[in-house]
Amino acid sequence: MAVVIEGLTKIVKKKPILSDVSLTLSGVYGLLGPNGAGKTTLMRIVAGLLEFNAGRVSLGDEPISTGARVKRVNEIGYLPQEFMMYPELTMYEVLEHLAVLQGEHPAACRSKIEKVIEQVNLSSHLNKKMRELSGGMRRRVGIAMLLLREPSILLFDEPTAGLDIRERVRFRNLLKRLGHDHTIVISSHLVEDIEFLCTKIGVLDRGVVLFEGSPDELKQKAAPYTYELDVPLEELDSVMAANEVVQMSEEPSHVVVRVLSEQPIGRPVAPRLMDGYLALLKEAEAHG
């Protein structure tokens, strides 16, 4: 099911945080944007945790006003950036507590809890206390908590931030798997996460939508501007000062520098998602 956002505006202390935002969140959707773009605000509104000033949020064909929050809360699971819950309880006890709060009988919920724990690959840690878990494991428990309610839409705010490389890969694979039978929205400023996971991308900047489309369409934003140069080490500083450098890789005799440039320079290369994203932000900056 898609979440359709139309003309959404959020104003805090007279400052527009989101301005006339229209997006259709479906499939595995990546919400990209620099710090302060409004990604968390948008997610919290969709999750029913924040009011908004104008616009409409719909689930499928059904408009959802802030007044009808309960329905949204049941269908949408939201995992915030960081959370810690009941540090002295075991993972099982936390999930049992939540299941009982949701109306399940303690004796009847064991198989349901075991199922969600298996879905997030934590079966061997069932009796560990929450405070003993790593950041990545805690986030996976967070997902298990959401799955208990069986929502069809899952929202993840910066899901891999602060995770080490192994946890990040494990977490990404889990999100990929969940994407087979859920609508997933992932907010991030890490293009590599979005590239690996998402089938559709929206880019926000300062509360405004800059782009919505496929990863390939975003890449094409940089198609006329992406070049690589072989730069001797001693010339690196001056090349960096004169160009918008996207990436560098060191070779034995020189550095390969990837740049975005309006003038032809070096050799043209096929753009990657990061190039498209940076070209889009650069264009928005140029237009104020």
Ligand SMILES: Nc1ncnc2c1ncn2[C@@H]1O[C@H](COP(=O)(O)OP(=O)(O)OP(=O)(O)O)[C@@H](O)[C@H]1O
């Ligand atoms: N309650 C609030 N009061 C004042 N300003 C706020 C409030 N909530 C958000 N903002 C401002 O709104 C803007 C968008 O914030 P938001 O956290 O949604 O951005 P973000 O894209 O998630 O950023 P990040 O990637 O840094 O998490 C920021 O400038 C932030 O300071």
